[in-house]
Structure formats: C-alpha cells, structure tokens
Amino acid sequence: xxxxxxxxxxxxxxxxxxxxxxxxxxxxxxxxxxxxxxxxxxxxxxxxxxxxxxxxxxxxxxxxxxxxxxxxxxxxxxxxxxxxxxxxxxxxxxxxxxxxxxxxxxxxxxxxxxxxxxxxxxxxxxxxxxxxxxxxxxxxxxxxxxxxxxxxxxxxxxxxxxxxxxxxxxxxxxxxxxxxxxxxxxxxxxxxxxxxxxxxxxxxxx
Amino acid sequence: xxxxxxxxxxxxxxxxxxxxxxxxxxxxxxxxxxxxxxxxxxxxxxxxxxxxxxxxxxxxxxxxxxxxxxxxxxxxxxxxxxxxxxxxxxxxxxxxxxxxxxxxxxxxxxxxxxxxxxxxxxxxxxxxxxxxxxxxxxxxxxxxxxxxxxxxxxxxxxxxxxxxxxxxxxxxxxxxxxxxxxxxxxxxxxxxxxxxxxxxxxxxxxxxxxxxxxxxxxxxxxxxxxxxxxxxxxxxxxxxxxxxxxxxxxxxxxxxxxxxxxxxxxxxxxxxxxxxxxxxxxxxxxxxxxxxxxxxxxxxxxxxxxxxxxxxxxxxxxxxxxxxxxxxxxxxxxxxxxxxxxxxxxxxxxxxxxxxxxxxxxxxxxxxxxxxxxxxxxxxxxxxxxxxxxxxxxxxxxxxxxxxxxxxxxxxxxxxxxxxxxxxxxxxxxxxxxxxxxxxxxxxxxxxxxxxxxxxxxxxxxxxxxxxxxxxxxxxxxxxxxxxxxxxxxxxxxxxxxxxxxxxxxxxxxxxxxxxxx
Numbered sequence: 001x002x003x004x005x006x007x008x009x010x011x012x013x014x015x016x017x018x019x020x021x022x023x024x025x026x027x028x029x030x031x032x033x034x035x036x037x038x039x040x041x042x043x044x045x046x047x048x049x050x051x052x053x054x055x056x057x058x059x060x061x062x063x064x065x066x067x068x069x070x071x072x073x074x075x076x077x078x079x080x081x082x083x084x085x086x087x088x089x090x091x092x093x094x095x096x097x098x099x100x101x102x103x104x105x106x107x108x109x110x111x112x113x114x115x116x117x118x119x120x121x122x123x124x125x126x127x128x129x130x131x132x133x134x135x136x137x138x139x140x141x142x143x144x145x146x147x148x149x150x151x152x153x154x155x156x157x158x159x160x161x162x163x164x165x166x167x168x169x170x171x172x173x174x175x176x177x178x179x180x181x182x183x184x185x186x187x188x189x190x191x192x193x194x195x196x197x198x199x200x201x202x203x204x205x206x
Numbered sequence: 207x208x209x210x211x212x213x214x215x216x217x218x219x220x221x222x223x224x225x226x227x228x229x230x231x232x233x234x235x236x237x238x239x240x241x242x243x244x245x246x247x248x249x250x251x252x253x254x255x256x257x258x259x260x261x262x263x264x265x266x267x268x269x270x271x272x273x274x275x276x277x278x279x280x281x282x283x284x285x286x287x288x289x290x291x292x293x294x295x296x297x298x299x300x301x302x303x304x305x306x307x308x309x310x311x312x313x314x315x316x317x318x319x320x321x322x323x324x325x326x327x328x329x330x331x332x333x334x335x336x337x338x339x340x341x342x343x344x345x346x347x348x349x350x351x352x353x354x355x356x357x358x359x360x361x362x363x364x365x366x367x368x369x370x371x372x373x374x375x376x377x378x379x380x381x382x383x384x385x386x387x388x389x390x391x392x393x394x395x396x397x398x399x400x401x402x403x404x405x406x407x408x409x410x411x412x413x414x415x416x417x418x419x420x421x422x423x424x425x426x427x428x429x430x431x432x433x434x435x436x437x438x439x440x441x442x443x444x445x446x447x448x449x450x451x452x453x454x455x456x457x458x459x460x461x462x463x464x465x466x467x468x469x470x471x472x473x474x475x476x477x478x479x480x481x482x483x484x485x486x487x488x489x490x491x492x493x494x495x496x497x498x499x500x501x502x503x504x505x506x507x508x509x510x511x512x513x514x515x516x517x518x519x520x521x522x523x524x525x526x527x528x529x530x531x532x533x534x535x536x537x538x539x540x541x542x543x544x545x546x547x548x549x550x551x552x553x554x555x556x557x558x559x560x561x562x563x564x565x566x567x568x569x570x571x572x573x574x575x576x577x578x579x580x581x582x583x584x585x586x587x588x589x590x591x592x593x594x595x596x597x598x599x600x601x602x603x604x605x606x607x608x609x610x611x612x613x614x615x616x617x618x619x620x621x622x623x624x625x626x627x628x629x630x631x632x633x634x635x636x637x638x639x640x641x642x643x644x645x646x647x648x649x650x651x652x653x654x655x656x657x658x659x660x661x662x663x664x665x666x667x668x669x670x671x672x673x674x675x676x677x678x679x680x681x682x683x684x685x686x687x688x689x690x691x692x693x694x695x696x697x698x699x700x701x702x703x704x705x706x707x708x709x710x711x712x713x714x715x716x717x718x719x720x721x722x723x724x
Binding site: 079080081082083087088103106108111147152156157159160163164167170171173175177180182184186187188190191193195198202204 | 210211212214215216217271272275276277278279280283288289291297298352353355390391393395396397403404405406408412413416417420513515516543544545548549552554555556557559560561563564566567590629630631650651652653
C-alpha cells in the first residue's frame with residue numbers, strides 16, 4: 001500500500017508539473033493529438049536525461065510493430081495475465097503480440113499512426129513515477145501499481161491510454177481459441193451443431 | 207400479372223470490386239440508393255417492386271453468411287465501420303455500425319421494437335411531424351414485422367442471462383417482458399453480433415436485398431458514394447468510387463445518373479455525404495443533433511453457472527423505466543463472450559483479473575440503453591470525420607440511474623458482486639455500497655466504459671426548413687428528388703432498439719416517393 005501511495009503521488013505530481021497546463025487546455029476531441037504532444041515532450045526529456053533501454057527482438061511475421069514495442073508488450077502480458085496457478089491458458093502459447101500486430105494491420109492508416117503514438121506514450125508514462133524508468137523496465141509489481149495509478153488518475157489522458165493498452169492485450173489474448181476451453185467458452189458452434197442455412201427468405205406475398 | 211421468383215435461394219448477385227474491369231462505369235437508373243441496411247434495402251425493394259430501375263451502392267464488402275466465422279474480433283474487423291474501432295472524438299465510446307452488404311441489420315442483436323407512442327407524440331407535438339402518427343405508421347410496422355418474421359421470444363429463447371434479469375426484476379416488482387426479435391427458428395448460437403451463420407436472423411442480407419434484386423435492382427458492393435450530384439435544385443445522381451476492400455486501392459469511378467437519390471448510409475455517413483457534396487444544408491443542421499443511446503455492458507458474478515455466451519443473445523428486458531417520465535431507459539438481458547466480458551468491466555489488474563476471468567462462466571451480463579439528448583455533432587476536420595459526442599450534463603443523472611437500477615436488478619437476483627461500467631475498478635456487493643459508489647461517479651472523459659449501437663439524428667426530419675434537413679416525407683428541403691431514409695432523420699432518440707423504426711419509416715418514405723400510401 002505504501003508503494004502504491006508513493007507511485008500514485010509521484011505519478012500525479014510529476015505529470016501535473018510537466019503536462020497539466022497543456023492537458024487542461026486540451027479539447028477533449030483531440031486527446032490522441034495531445035498524446036502526440038506529450039509523447040514528443042517526454043521523448044525530448046528522455047534524450048536530455050540520457051535514459052534508454054535495449055530494444056526487443058522482433059518476432060517473425062510482425063509487420064507493424066517495431067522492436068522497441070516488444071519489451072513493453074511482454075511486460076504488459078506478464079503483468080496483466082499472471083495465469084500461473086489458474087485455469088487460464090498460459091499466454092506464452094498464445095500469439096498475443098502477433099494478434100495485436102494483425103489488429104494494427106487492418107486499421108486505417110491514420111488510426112494506426114495514432115495508436116503507435118499511444119504505445120510510445122504508455123511506454124514513457126512511467127518515467128516520472130519510478131526514477132526515469134520506461135514501463136518495460138519496471139519490475140512487475142511496480143508495473144501493476146503504475147497501471148492502477150493511471151487507471152485512477154485525475155488526468156483523463158492517463159486513464160485513456162492505460163485502458164487502451166489493456167484492451168489490446170485482452171483482445172490479443174482472448175481472440176485466440178486456445179484460451180476458450182478453460183472457461184468453457186464454446187466458440188463457433190453452427191458447424192459443430194450442423195445448423196443448416198435457411199437461406200434467403202421467400203418473397204413477401206403481394 | 208408477372209410472377210416474380212426469388213432470384214436465388216442462397217446468396218446475392220452483387221457486383222464487387224473484383225468483378226470490375228473498367229476504370230469508369232456510367233449507369234442510368236430511376237433511383238439510386240446509398241446504403242443497404244434497414245433503410246436502403248427497404249427503399250430498394252419497394253422501388254424495384256414498383257417497377258423502378260434501381261441501383262444500390264454499398265460502401266462495405268459483400269460477405270455471405272458462409273463467411274461469418276462466429277469469432278467476434280474477426281467479424282468486427284470484417285463487417286463493422288472502421289473495423290469495429292469507430293469512436294467518438296473523446297475516444298471513450300465505441301460506436302458500432304455495420305459496414306457490409308446489409309449494414310447493421312447483419313450484425314445487430316435482432317431486437318425489434320415499434321417506435322414508442324410517447325416518442326411519436328413528441329415528434330408530433332414538438333417537431334411538427336403531425337402526419338407521423340401511431341395510426342399512420344401502424345400499417346407499416348405491421349408490414350415490415352410480417353416480412354421480417356418478428357415474434358416475441360419463446361421460453362426456449364430466454365437464455366440464462368435473461369432468466370436472471372427476470373428473476374431480479376420480479377424480486378423488485380419491476381415490469382419485464384420477453385423481447386421481440388426478427389429471427390426464424392433461431393439457432394441459439396449467441397453469435398448475433400458476428401452475423402448469423404445459418405441465416406436465421408432475418409437481416410436485409412436475406413430479406414429485402416434478395417427481394418429487391420429479384421425485382422431487378424442492381425447492387426454494387428465496395429462502392430462508396432463520394433458526392434450527390436445535382437443541377438438547378440434537383441438531384442441528378444451520385445458519383446462513387448469502387449475500391450478493393452483488401453488494399454483500399456481505387457478500382458473504378460462509378461457515375462450513376464438518376465433523378466431520385468436516397469441516402470440510407472446511416473446517421474454518421476449520411477450527413478458526411480451531404481457535407482462532402484456541399485448541398486442540402488441551408489438549415490445548417492446537417493450533422494447536428496446526433497444521439498446514440500449510450501450503452502453499458504453491466505456484469506455481475508453469481509454462484510450459479512450462466513455461460514453468458516449460450517442461447518439467444520438477447521432474451522428479455524425490463525420496461526419499468528421506459529417512459530421518459532419514469533427514466534427513459536431499458537435494461538436488456540444480453541449475452542456476452544469472453545472478449546466482451548474481458549472489456550466490459552474492470553475487475554482489477556493481474557491476479558484479480560485472472561481470478562475474474564477464470565469464473566467467466568459465472569458472469570452474467572446486461573445491456574443498458576437510454577433516451578439521450580441530441581447533443582452530438584458529426585462533421586469533417588479536414589478529411590477526417592469527427593463524432594463529437596459526450597454524455598451531456600443533462601443526461602448524466604440518467605446514466606447514473608441506469609447503472610444503479612441495473613445493479614439493483616443483479617443484486618436482487620442474487621449477485622455476489624456487480625462491476626459498475628467504469629474505467630477504474632468499481633464493484634459493489636450490497637445496496638449500501640451501490641448508493642455510495644453511484645454518488646461518487648463523475649461525468650468526466652474516460653470514466654465509463656460505453657458503447658453505442660444506435661446512432662441517430664443528424665439529418666432531422668421536420669416541416670420547418672430552418673430547423674430540419676428533410677421534410678416530413680424524407681425529401682431534402684433544398685434539393686428536389688433527394689431523400690434520406692435511415693436513423694438520421696429521427697428528431698430524437700427513440701429509447702429502444704431502432705431497426706424497426708428505420709424499416710417502417712423507410713417503407714413509409716418509399717410510399718411517399720411513389721406517391722401512394724398504405
């Protein structure tokens with residue numbers, strides 16, 4: 001609990017100092033653009049601070065994500081889906097990151113650009129709360145605390161970004177059929193049940 | 207008398223991007239219809255059945271039911287606008303619309319309601335639609351309901367999630383009823399939102415569109431109307447583009463000459479089409495007055511097994527609060543699969559989430575809808591569409607009440623805990639906790655988990671040229687021969703699922719175009 005208070009307080013105060021005027025000036029409509037601005041600001045801060053981390057290895061078949069995204073998603077999967085000891089399917093046998101990459105692949109280009117900015121924004125969102133550490137570099141407990149702090153943040157952009165990240169992970173996981181049997185989800189059933197198509201309805205009587 | 211037979215028992219004769227070899231296609235018709243959902247399909251059928259030469263332009267792809275995989279994420283990407291990621295500009299409300307041949311009728315939950323009397327009275331007294339009475343629309347409701355096999359859910363169509371809703375409502379003394387749906391011998395797969403793979407849901411895809419085609423209508427998929435063409439105050443046709451749905455590459459310009467143009471592209475795309483065309487907006491009302499029935503997916507954990515994904519997706523509803531004087535909202539017992547359960551509420555992070563999802567078969571879900579105000583605005587920012595809509599301060603007390611009553615129903619039914627639809631974790635286990643948490647809710651961006659299935663408004667119907675976009679018969683006040691027939695013409699939101707209102711109103715507009723009346 002003490003850790004949670006520390007992280008929350010530092011997260012809020014640091015962002016208040018650096019970004020709140022900008023956020024208050026934001027029109028709600030352009031929060032993703034705001035993300036871009038904040039992301040750029042944080043990136044500048046990073047370069048000044050000299051903070052960096054090794055990039056991940058890009059798995060085969062990934063077309064949209066870049067190597068820098070991989071450690072962030074691996075950390076998110078580790079924190080959001082700690083299934084050890086549960087009935088749920090281990091995420092290491094589910095192509096969560098590949099599924100997210102595929103989701104990006106079908107998005108409109110402009111939406112995809114916004115989302116990629118959002119990923120960067122999230123990766124750097126923990127900079128102010130944990131001694132200049134990217135999200136991917138946090139230990140799992142600090143990462144969990146950071147996520148919950150953002151989700152309860154008074155700044156809507158933090159709530160927005162972390163909610164979006166959770167959605168990507170959860171959809172990337174649950175869309176894979178290997179995750180269904182443990183919770184008794186039946187998945188597609190029409191073929192299994194041999195439900196015949198009724199075809200087109202007959203023309204209405206005149 | 208000519209006997210018309212169904213052109214095909216399965217599938218549709220559709221011209222798709224892959225069928226087109228020319229770079230420009232020029233066509234002539236009596237009527238060109240933009241969109242193939244509830245509005246466009248009815249217009250196309252009624253016009254074609256009356257002997258008119260009809261062309262239907264649908265921006266989305268043609269996906270026959272054999273292509274419905276019953277995997278919701280895949281189908282969101284294939285059948286929905288913006289691959290299921292269409293959002294309000296704040297980014298905290300998904301606005302789901304079908305974008306395929308058949309439109310939203312392909313992907314809806316098949317729930318049907320007639321327009322509530324109180325809404326028609328409001329349209330009559332406050333918006334001047336004096337001819338659009340319950341009596342005038344009655345024959346149209348009757349006709350489309352018959353054509354779409356609308357029936358009240360039978361006991362086998364009330365799945366466990368709806369039995370629980372009934373149990374909670376009964377304990378509280380709340381009025382509740384089976385929903386009506388447009389299905390025929392429902393397969394009870396629970397996959398309505400992914401399209402009905404066995405053609406039990408009587409969507410436009412298997413009703414009005416094949417009927418229109420049997421009467422000679424021509425349907426172009428992958429073909430987006432870019433502008434409505436006009437001269438001297440009269441509609442002259444549509445300029446469209448056919449694009450490869452896989453790559454987005456432009457295949458052909460499609461030019462349709464027609465003296466009657468009907469926009470049935472829906473409450474978001476119809477105003478955007480008018481704005482692109484720079485016409486029909488002397489009132490300044492095009493794109494304004496957007497409403498959308500903000501909806502939440504309430505979830506609760508029970509000791510008993512529910513398997514919320516099994517059975518008819520929507521079974522029964524609480525109508526206790528339907529009248530605006532009593533709240534203006536309804537609660538629908540609605541199923542959900544793991545993706546919806548995973549996203550509908552916030553059970554916590556990490557182990558808490560894993561524990562919650564491990565009990566997914568014990569999670570019950572409920573869909574809420576309310577009669578929101580027309581405070582939104584659809585417009586372009588450059589070439590990017592903007593859906594400017596947030597919960598208004600006037601509607602916020604209603605939203606809180608909706609959440610409160612839905613949670614009360616779950617608790618009365620024996621829920622161990624109810625997740626409120628908030629971004630942060632908010633769960634309640636008693637009425638006392640519920641009241642406390644409701645009091646703490648604030649109307650701020652990214653506070654609630656909301657989705658809209660029912661975009662409405664934006665091309666308001668009415669007799670006053672200064673306050674409405676189309677007249678009481680759906681015709682543009684500014685351009686003769688240009689009509690709108692979709693949910694955009696609603697002067698207000700309708701409280702309930704709107705598809706039958708669209709079907710019936712479009713049937714009414716079709717008769718007005720043809721100069722006849724039922």
